[in-house]
Amino acid sequence: MNIQVFAEVAELLEGLSEQLLAYSLRGQPKHIVLSGGSTPKRWFSYMASNAFAQEIEWANLHFWWGDERMVPASDVESNYGEAMRLLFDEVVIPESNLHPIHGDALVSEELLRLERETTPFLEPPYPESIFDWVILGVGEDGHTASLFPGKTDYEDQRTWVPAVHPQTLQNRISLSAKAISAASRVTYLAMGSGKSEVVDQVMSGADIDLPAARIAAYNGETEWYLDQSAYGLR
Numbered sequence: 001m002n003i004q005v006f007a008e009v010a011e012l013l014e015g016l017s018e019q020l021l022a023y024s025l026r027g028q029p030k031h032i033v034l035s036g037g038s039t040p041k042r043w044f045s046y047m048a049s050n051a052f053a054q055e056i057e058w059a060n061l062h063f064w065w066g067d068e069r070m071v072p073a074s075d076v077e078s079n080y081g082e083a084m085r086l087l088f089d090e091v092v093i094p095e096s097n098l099h100p101i102h103g104d105a106l107v108s109e110e111l112l113r114l115e116r117e118t119t120p121f122l123e124p125p126y127p128e129s130i131f132d133w134v135i136l137g138v139g140e141d142g143h144t145a146s147l148f149p150g151k152t153d154y155e156d157q158r159t160w161v162p163a164v165h166p167q168t169l170q171n172r173i174s175l176s177a178k179a180i181s182a183a184s185r186v187t188y189l190a191m192g193s194g195k196s197e198v199v200d201q202v203m204s205g206a207d208i209d210l211p212a213a214r215i216a217a218y219n220g221e222t223e224w225y226l227d228q229s230a231y232g233l234r
């Protein structure tokens, strides 16, 4: 596991943006999975407000979401809606490069639609994954995407799975642990002292049933991008 600790959030955001720029300059489609929650919103705003917005070859990047709250895109809870508002409405990217989970759909119907949308991107023979880079957040309880402790089937062979937030009971759709683990690169993002305890738990290496500790790229690279506050207790 590769750990990148940045003294300041701005340095972390610049580092992430440089990585995305590099993917976009490889001249072939790259499939990026964005996390939900508040952490990536800082990154979206950062990219939209500086040279990265113009330098990144957005047409070479396809964006998916690691999970979604089953709400309309107009809802501030919508991971897709917030990414559109903060970033994708501010840059030039083909709409066909954006692959949101439809939060206003029935979960059962949306799961079928997502499998249909995902399949054409899988060149035969069926590769392990279409996802070049999966970017994840981590909850203070150790969840990631919408895979919650004690509620995650790590053997589920589906790409997309239904979930329910254990506290709010909000319906979610999430990438499965298997789909995330099959990615070429998995990057966990954590910022702020509120994440220092869960980061410390994950970094301890103890065999704990926390999705953020258990889910890693099984063939690819797994890393953590942290600011000093989140890494604080180490």
Ligand code: 6PG
Pocket (backbone or CB within 6 Å): 035, 036, 037, 038, 039, 040, 066, 067, 068, 069, 079, 136, 137, 138, 139, 140, 143, 144, 145, 146
């Ligand atoms: C979501 C996320 C979730 C999030 C963590 C961290 O839809 O809420 O995908 O896994 O990444 O809960 O959330 P914050 O970035 O808001 O701390």
